[in-house]
Amino acid sequence: MTRGPLVVVGDVLLDVDVCGSVSRTAPDSPAPVVDVVRRVERPGGAGLAAWLATGDGSREVVLLMALGSDDEAQVLRRRLAERVRLVEIGTTGRTTVKARVRADGQTLLRMDRGDAGDLGDVPPEAGDVLASASGVLVSDYGRGVSSHPGVRALLAAVPRRAPVVWDPHPRGADPVSGTLVATPNEGEVRRFAGDPAPDLAGLSRSAAALVERWEVRALAVTRGAAGALLSYGAGIPVHLPAPEVPGRPVDTCGAGDRFAASVALALAEGALIREAVGTAVVAAADFVRDGAAATCMDPRPRVPRTSGDAVALAREVRAGGGTVVATGGCFDLLHRGHVETLQAARRLGDCLVVCLNSDDSVRRLKGPDRPIVPQEDRARVLTALDCVDAVVVFEEDTPNEVLRTLRPHVWCKGGDYSDAALPEEQVLLEWGGQAVTLPYLAGRSTTRLARATQGGEP
Known part of the structure; x- marks a missing residue:
């Protein structure tokens, strides 16, 4: 039996890294001068999640997104189409661009621009791909795709036939009822639940409250180097530790997308929730160890971490x-x-x-x-x-x-x-x-x- 595609639904951004090194400060201010070596443009947000989900190319990945007609949107279309099937909703907005100035592996400054605009109608193709999906990942970056009434109507029917993973955003929509796993980070959980308690007990309490409020099966709370806390609502949560990532500084950009994509892929293959989250914790640690989003699409040779040969x-x-x-x-x-x-x-x-x-x-x-x-x-x-x-x-x-x-x-x-x-x-x-x-x-x-x-x- 042929597997259906993994469908990623969400907001696509353009990430830009301006990379170089610092050896001096400006003569007119105590600002570092970056000698630029290269500029890298790559899909971010749901675009990065979809790209990562393609893995070794053995599974079809479909991305349902909103894109306009500006130059940045054209860059995203070209890059994503290399590996992902695109289903688009029109928008009057400008593509969101997140530009980082990086020197010697560290981010010195981030500059954001763009706006969401008004979204158009959902194309009929979206219903077809969601109906055939073996799994769905909603990668919400607060730009409106997951809040679109037409998208939500289609997503509401998916949990009855395929696992849904929802990576939420404070400015986005709540997961649809029946979502199998939601994957907020620790700060987002405390913000969503309104419980600022800084200890593990407070986090567990907040996670359990969100499981009930959102009517999801489980909450996998990402905690950076500490791993993930898996809550099913009632009962004792499960702590899934992350492997140590040696060396500092560590760039974690995109680790949440790697985590959510790994959970969705594992569930689409039939894994249990705990198995899927455990796999994703290791995948996110490996992703950070290998350079995170800054190198995952870099055409230059990279040092692999493992090899059977x-x-x-x-x-x-x-x-x-x-x-x-x-x-x-x-x-x-x-x-x-x-x-x-x-x-x-x-x-x-x-x-x-x-x-x-x-x-x-x-x-x-x-x-x-x-x-x-x-x-x-x-x-x-x-x-x-x-x-x-x-x-x-x-x-x-x-x-x-x-x-x-x-x-x-x-x-x-x-x-x-x-x-x-x-x-x-x-x-x-x-x-x-x-x-x-x-x-x-x-x-x-x-x-x-x-x-x-x-x-x-x-």
Whole structure:
């Protein structure tokens, strides 16, 4: 059976980033002077949500929006049509433009212009696509699409046949009754509910009140780095923590759109609400880690976070100007010492590849009773760590050949090699790689753990 499209309904904006660097202040005022390097124009609001929802291109995404006839609207049409099917409502308004001046990864200033204007009639095509939708995301930015009487009449019938996710706005409309999940952020919840209590109890109370008032099935409250709070109204809410996003400053522009789009996609695939929200929390953290809206449509090469192919990952990172870090070992009975070493290694570059000894290799090194955990399981556990981007298994007694294939910029080893060269150091010299050591956490080792599980002394 063919899946229906994911339909995004909402207000489209044009986001503009003017990017450069600051090395001086103006002579006539204490204002930073930005030496502009590039200007990037991209869809924002519901346009960004729809673009993100297209993912790998395996699902059709339809965007129901309002656009006028100004130059900015033409830019949006061209860019969105690359990946999204457009259904338009006419408007007399000027396209809303949000322009950010950014320097060295930080936003210095934002300038907004545009107005909503009067919206025209809803085209018949809108009813057709909503009737066939496998899921609907309403991305409300307070410009009038979700408040349009014709749009609301069509949306009111959707919850009976497909999941609806509603990303609300303080100047927008309330979700239609029967919406499966609403996705306001923490500040919006407190504003909607009129409860300024700053603690978690107050937020939970406000979320439960909105579930009842809006007649939605659940409220997924986004809380930035803290993750999301999922409330079903009555009962204890569920806290879904977000993975840590290392490094500062962090640009979170568009993270809410990434979250809402991920929830809608997961629900359209049949996921439970809690599963969908958990998936979206991780997707939003990954989105921020990878540069957020500032880089999601950037045509320049970007450093990927994960790859199933370690060699391809290393090649892509090098091509994008990033630093490839590699480390190696058996990682049998993964423990805290391993994790802290891996996290420290990841901070040295833009990706971390773990070169993992195969089962046969471990037996030759450690004896016939090892490994305790087979290589497939060891690799799966390692790839589940946020700090590990890829794993490659090698059969030899040393990782020299796999290092020649990966050609990392940095090779990390845990332990004390201060008085002797690392065995792999000569291989690294072939392409100018650098070996470093990272100290182990004292008192943690696989051998000690194995002995303890067998009833021996730890």
